[in-house]
Amino acid sequence: MISIKKITKKYGSDYYALKDVSLDIQSGEFVSLVGQSGTGKTTLVKLIIAEEKPTSGRIIIGGWDITKIESYEIPYLRRQIGVVFQDFKLLPKMTVYENVAFALQTCGAKKRKITDTVPQVLKIVGLDNKMDRYPHQLSGGEQQRVVIARSLVHRPKLLIADEPTGNLDSINTKEIIDLLLKINEIGTTVLLVTHNREVVNNLKKRVITIDNGEIVSDQERGRYLL
Amino acid sequence: MVRSFLIKKEVDIYYNYFFVAMFFIDIYRAFKFAWQSFWRNFWLSIVTITIISLALISVSLLLSFNLITANVLDIVQARTEIYIDLTDQAKTAQIDFLVNELNRVPDIKEVVYVTPDQTLERFKATYQDNELVIQSLESLGTNPFTGSLRIKVQEIDQFPVLLEEISKPEYSEILEIDNAEFYQARDLITSISSYSDKIEGFGFGISIFFILISVIVVFNTIQMGIYSHREEIGIMKLVGASNWFVRAPFLIEGVLYSVVAILIVLILFYPIAALIQPHLDNFLGEYTLDLVQSINQNIWLVLALEIGIAMFITVVSSFLATRRYLKV
Numbered sequence: 001m002i003s004i005k006k007i008t009k010k011y012g013s014d015y016y017a018l019k020d021v022s023l024d025i026q027s028g029e030f031v032s033l034v035g036q037s038g039t040g041k042t043t044l045v046k047l048i049i050a051e052e053k054p055t056s057g058r059i060i061i062g063g064w065d066i067t068k069i070e071s072y073e074i075p076y077l078r079r080q081i082g083v084v085f086q087d088f089k090l091l092p093k094m095t096v097y098e099n100v101a102f103a104l105q106t107c108g109a110k111k112r113k114i115t116d117t118v119p120q121v122l123k124i125v126g127l128d129n130k131m132d133r134y135p136h137q138l139s140g141g142e143q144q145r146v147v148i149a150r151s152l153v154h155r156p157k158l159l160i161a162d163e164p165t166g167n168l169d170s171i172n173t174k175e176i177i178d179l180l181l182k183i184n185e186i187g188t189t190v191l192l193v194t195h196n197r198e199v200v201n202n203l204k205k206r207v208i209t210i211d212n213g214e215i216v217s218d219q220e221r222g223r224y225l226l
Numbered sequence: 227m228v229r230s231f232l233i234k235k236e237v238d239i240y241y242n243y244f245f246v247a248m249f250f251i252d253i254y255r256a257f258k259f260a261w262q263s264f265w266r267n268f269w270l271s272i273v274t275i276t277i278i279s280l281a282l283i284s285v286s287l288l289l290s291f292n293l294i295t296a297n298v299l300d301i302v303q304a305r306t307e308i309y310i311d312l313t314d315q316a317k318t319a320q321i322d323f324l325v326n327e328l329n330r331v332p333d334i335k336e337v338v339y340v341t342p343d344q345t346l347e348r349f350k351a352t353y354q355d356n357e358l359v360i361q362s363l364e365s366l367g368t369n370p371f372t373g374s375l376r377i378k379v380q381e382i383d384q385f386p387v388l389l390e391e392i393s394k395p396e397y398s399e400i401l402e403i404d405n406a407e408f409y410q411a412r413d414l415i416t417s418i419s420s421y422s423d424k425i426e427g428f429g430f431g432i433s434i435f436f437i438l439i440s441v442i443v444v445f446n447t448i449q450m451g452i453y454s455h456r457e458e459i460g461i462m463k464l465v466g467a468s469n470w471f472v473r474a475p476f477l478i479e480g481v482l483y484s485v486v487a488i489l490i491v492l493i494l495f496y497p498i499a500a501l502i503q504p505h506l507d508n509f510l511g512e513y514t515l516d517l518v519q520s521i522n523q524n525i526w527l528v529l530a531l532e533i534g535i536a537m538f539i540t541v542v543s544s545f546l547a548t549r550r551y552l553k554v
């Protein structure tokens with residue numbers, strides 16, 4: 001699914017955000033990427049969705065070498081990867097339904113496809129009964145679930161969640177992690193970026209630990225090391 | 227039931243195929259967006275439209291000026307006809323010979339012999355309202371005019387050639403040459419051309435200046451629009467909106483500004499023309515031009531120019547702004 005080969009990412013002339021990182025993720029896996037703040041986790045996510053270009057190395061996603069992707073091809077890549085960022089919020093003037101529909105509209109989907117898909121993904125995240133609410137009428141966990149629903153509209157084979165529980169209390173955090181597990185179970189590869197020790201230790205799934213831009217451990221059924 | 231990742235080529239045939247159709251369906255969305263931005267930054271929109279209008283007005287004035295000078299030059303140019311008097315000694319055979327000779331010169335379009343009677347008629351017609359002249363002519367009792375040659379050249383610039391031709395010594399006893407009339411017309415043209423070149427250069431400079439300012443202002447307006455929509459744009463890009471889809475609303479916003487500016491200029495044109503017309507008549511006298519009429523005659527040119535300039539301004543600036551700030 002994801003094959004990263006000797007990736008280095010420099011910012012400026014001498015700051016290495018990532019150094020010689022290699023990793024492979026198979027279809028259907030649930031992988032946690034952990035590490036302290038500022039160690040290059042988000043940088044890795046940005047490389048995978050082609051928001052940044054690597055300084056050296058190769059990135060192959062689903063057989064598609066995106067190392068030198070053209071800018072007009074990027075939208076096609078993004079439609080196949082669901083992304084949840086901590087800071088990519090909902091649009092406050094749109095309802096839950098409209099926020100999710102927006103992702104399809106802006107990709108030019110037909111009306112029919114929108115009216116079919118939006119209720120489906122909202123059902124997956126358990127918010128099909130709150131479609132007409134505005135974001136401020138939802139809890140933090142519910143808002144994040146809408147964001148996840150939005151990331152699912154293109155039926156991605158890969159879902160990347162970068163610190164999706166960063167602002168949430170432990171009950172909401174558990175809800176979100178359970179939702180990600182459920183999404184993984186219906187066949188989506190999940191890459192979860194987190195520094196929540198409890199979450200990682202409870203998951204008992206593969207854990208990749210990154211420190212100072214380098215992978216320091218990669219374990220099946222791993223634990224939070226740092 | 228693990229789904230494998232699609233590879234690039236199988237992807238989104240659906241979207242590609244329908245892209246064009248969907249763009250037009252969603253033009254409604256883009257218009258709605260542009261309309262909202264217009265009202266959100268009302269004063270900025272007004273400034274933007276004003277500056278585009280100024281650019282269009284300066285271009286229109288330049289065009290009108292062009293039409294006016296072309297008209298004046300046309301009128302002067304058309305006077306490529308000149309009368310040269312024959313002396314009393316000229317005999318019919320000599321006159322015929324001369325007419326033949328001159329007709330053979332390539333730059334000369336036509337040479338016609340005008341009899342003294344014809345000249346008299348023409349003189350009387352010209353001064354029919356001036357009784358004093360008519361009376362003193364009648365008091366003479368005879369026809370005071372000699373025969374003359376009416377010569378037409380192809381272009382007013384060719385008068386010197388004509389002059390050289392008729393100045394040949396063999397014609398000197400049958401022609402009475404007065405150079406003044408030639409040079410008057412030619413000098414008039416030269417001076418009109420040089421003045422109009424200067425004014426046109428100035429008008430051109432002003433137009434370029436306003437066009438550049440407009441590009442900067444529109445660029446700035448679009449940039450602010452992008453800034454106030456940055457969250458929406460971020461989401462759009464993250465979920466895979468095509469680059470044109472992200473860009474289109476801003477391009478259409480720019481187009482909307484220019485359409486409004488064009489309408490304003492077209493509405494303002496007729497009152498402005500009516501205001502200028504009397505001054506133009508005063509200044510140009512017999513060479514004057516009916517502004518409204520000549521713009522109406524050239525309406526397609528005018529529209530094409532206005533639309534062309536307005537589109538140039540908005541498309542260039544919104545294209546640059548979206549490219550710079552949307553990183554598409």
Ligand SMILES: Nc1ncnc2c1ncn2[C@@H]1O[C@H](COP(=O)(O)OP(=O)(O)O)[C@@H](O)[C@H]1O
Nearest residue numbers: 011012017035036037038039040041042043044
């Ligand atoms: N656009 C950028 N320009 C310069 N430095 C950056 C940029 N983005 C990230 N960095 C730096 O790269 C390092 C890794 O950042 P990031 O990948 O966001 O870390 P993490 O997500 O693990 O907290 C940080 O030190 C950050 O300051």
Ligand SMILES: [Mg+2]
Nearest residue numbers: 041042043162
């Ligand atoms: Mg981060």
